Amino acid sequence: xxxxxxxxxxxxxxxxxxxxxxxxxxxxxxxxxxxxxxxxxxxxxxxxxxxxxxxxxxxxxxxxxxxxxxxxxxxxxxxxxxxxxxxxxxxxxxxxxxxxxxxxxxxxxxxxxxxxxxxxxxxxxxxxxxxxxxxxxxxxxxxxxxxxxxxxxxxxxxxxxxxxxxxxxxxxxxxxxxxxxxxxxxxxxxxxxxxxxxxxxxxxxxxxxxxxxxxxxxxxxxxxxxxxxxxxxxxxxxxxxxxxxxxxxxxxxxxxxxxxxxxxxxxxxxxxxxxxxxxxxxxxxxxxxxxxxxxxxxxxxxxxxx
Amino acid sequence: xxxxxxxxxxxxxxxxxxxxxxxxxxxxxxxxxxxxxxxxxxxxxxxxxxxxxxxxxxxxxxxxxxxxxxxxxxxxxxxxxxxxxxxxxxxxxxxxxxxxxxxxxxxxxxxxxxxxxxxxxxxxxxxxxxxxxxxxxxxxxxxxxxxxxxxxxxxxxxxxxxxxxxxxxxxxxxxxxxxxxxxxxxxxxxxxxxxxxxxxxxxxxxxxxxxxxxxxxxxxxxxxxxxxxxxxxxxxxxxxxxxxxxxxxxxxxxxxxxxxxxxxxxxxxxxxxxxxxxxxx
Numbered sequence: 001x002x003x004x005x006x007x008x009x010x011x012x013x014x015x016x017x018x019x020x021x022x023x024x025x026x027x028x029x030x031x032x033x034x035x036x037x038x039x040x041x042x043x044x045x046x047x048x049x050x051x052x053x054x055x056x057x058x059x060x061x062x063x064x065x066x067x068x069x070x071x072x073x074x075x076x077x078x079x080x081x082x083x084x085x086x087x088x089x090x091x092x093x094x095x096x097x098x099x100x101x102x103x104x105x106x107x108x109x110x111x112x113x114x115x116x117x118x119x120x121x122x123x124x125x126x127x128x129x130x131x132x133x134x135x136x137x138x139x140x141x142x143x144x145x146x147x148x149x150x151x152x153x154x155x156x157x158x159x160x161x162x163x164x165x166x167x168x169x170x171x172x173x174x175x176x177x178x179x180x181x182x183x184x185x186x187x188x189x190x191x192x193x194x195x196x197x198x199x200x201x202x203x204x205x206x207x208x209x210x211x212x213x214x215x216x217x218x219x220x221x222x223x224x225x226x227x228x229x230x231x232x233x234x235x236x237x238x239x240x241x242x243x244x245x246x247x248x249x250x251x252x253x254x255x256x257x258x259x260x261x262x263x264x265x266x267x268x269x270x271x272x273x274x275x276x277x278x279x280x281x282x283x284x285x286x287x288x289x290x291x292x293x294x295x296x297x298x299x300x301x302x303x304x305x306x
Numbered sequence: 307x308x309x310x311x312x313x314x315x316x317x318x319x320x321x322x323x324x325x326x327x328x329x330x331x332x333x334x335x336x337x338x339x340x341x342x343x344x345x346x347x348x349x350x351x352x353x354x355x356x357x358x359x360x361x362x363x364x365x366x367x368x369x370x371x372x373x374x375x376x377x378x379x380x381x382x383x384x385x386x387x388x389x390x391x392x393x394x395x396x397x398x399x400x401x402x403x404x405x406x407x408x409x410x411x412x413x414x415x416x417x418x419x420x421x422x423x424x425x426x427x428x429x430x431x432x433x434x435x436x437x438x439x440x441x442x443x444x445x446x447x448x449x450x451x452x453x454x455x456x457x458x459x460x461x462x463x464x465x466x467x468x469x470x471x472x473x474x475x476x477x478x479x480x481x482x483x484x485x486x487x488x489x490x491x492x493x494x495x496x497x498x499x500x501x502x503x504x505x506x507x508x509x510x511x512x513x514x515x516x517x518x519x520x521x522x523x524x525x526x527x528x529x530x531x532x533x534x535x536x537x538x539x540x541x542x543x544x545x546x547x548x549x550x551x552x553x554x555x556x557x558x559x560x561x562x563x564x565x566x567x568x569x570x571x572x573x574x575x576x577x578x579x580x581x582x583x584x585x586x587x
Contacts, residue, residue, distance in 0.1 A: 015431055018425070027444060137569065143564055149557045149561070150558070153557070244432075245434060248524060263528060266528075267529075282432045
């Protein structure tokens with residue numbers, strides 16, 4: 001297992017270099033002049049040249065790439081054109097808000113989906129099973145950019161129970177968490193169900209029943225504890241993916257996180273900031289995936305990793 | 307107890323078959339709507355009537371009117387064209403790229419496979435639609451660019467699927483037999499390997515349609531996709547956001563169209579997967 005973990009960590013670095021390279025290529029090599037996109041077609045040539053010089057775009061592309069790569073490893077992502085503050089600092093200021101939203105969405109999803117999946121598996125093919133699985137399919141099919149506004153219409157405008165937007169107390173985070181967590185909850189409940197169905201058919205469950213243990217102990221202690229490994233993996237992998245969903249959720253609820261910052265960077269054509277946001281979101285995702293893989297190896301001694 | 311669960315299983319299978327039927331019906335309806343939009347839409351989707359801006363649904367405009375007095379029902383009907391077009395093109399192009407690269411990767415193996423898979427890992431390091439957002443922010447918003455951005459993101463899942471399938475098939479007797487008879491690599495891949503990976507490919511493509519339609523709408527919602535006055539469900543939701551307080555109908559109907567369409571593809575994908583899954587049978 002130790003070899004697997006070392007190999008997995010070693011594989012992490014080429015992916016990080018690849019991500020930095022791809023972000024650089026997207027911004028620098030895709031047809032279209034970033035400077036023109038930032039200042040507009042009608043800007044003065046001297047202004048365009050000055051910005052090009054400030055961003056180092058006049059240097060050979062290889063030089064630009066190497067500078068970008070070295071600086072990225074140092075945590076220097078350049079200066080925001082709009083705020084004239086270091087990009088890394090700006091992102092770090094916004095990161096806690098995104099983290100808070102993501103953690104709440106995961107907690108909400110886990111709390112709802114795991115009991116739902118367990119009951120659905122235990123009562124396989126029952127009305128509850130079919131009903132809950134239909135609801136989960138509905139949850140996967142409902143885009144968060146529709147669910148969010150619907151929740152605002154119902155709970156903020158019609159009932160007046162919760163605030164429309166912004167970050168504050170618990171009341172502010174409820175709607176964004178539901179919006180972000182619904183898809184994860186749907187995926188998790190389906191995963192828990194299928195994992196539990198497999199687990200409940202295992203011989204150790206029959207043995208536990210034959211020993212005369214109560215159904216609760218059989219289901220929770222014997223079946224669920226073994227079904228949890230794939231469930232934890234999905235939680236880990238999907239949690240990273242929530243960072244992308246946060247872009248839309250934060251835009252809907254004016255949540256001051258890194259997702260909203262990304263859209264603000266696009267709207268203000270602040271390319272260094274945009275580059276930094278995309279890089280940090282993807283690298284966070286890669287790190288979460290790495291941690292998930294290592295935890296999976298740690299918790300599942302049955303699997304031999306070559 | 308077995309009899310009881312047996313009965314429920316039969317009932318559940320029937321429901322699954324029904325779900326495939328419902329999914330198929332929704333998609334057929336979507337295709338017909340897109341094809342015959344000019345016949346089905348009661349009004350021109352771009353026709354403005356500023357005096358009737360933000361009117362709530364009534365018998366003349368069942369889905370109401372938007373800020374510029376345009377008929378929302380007509381815009382939802384025409385919006386199906388964009389969703390379907392983007393879905394078909396992105397899934398078609400991405401799967402073609404995926405089939406080609408995945409076959410090469412899986413069949414040749416070795417360093418070529420290693421390089422392709424590491425590149426896939428890098429593309430997959432961008433969660434959700436982040437890569438598409440990054441590309442759109444540089445290319446600028448337009449329908450063509452949406453298709454390019456979503457293809458740049460979408461080909462990886464097909465590549466990995468085809469590679470995995472080819473890897474599991476390439477050592478089988480029928481492949482070894484054709485190889486020993488002197489069959490070319492191209493012939494082995496196209497005539498013997500690919501026909502065996504059609505089933506999982508169809509399932510992936512069905513779910514891919516659902517994912518692509520949501521992604522296109524998501525980009526348009528963020529203002530990065532199809533631009534007004536063209537009716538796209540995502541950009542209609544974006545417009546509706548500004549009027550949630552006074553005109554929720556602007557948000558409700560385009561979103562409903564997205565959800566029903568995506569649900570249709572998910573029903574179909576789920577159903578096809580269950581039908582093809584030997585374990586379930």
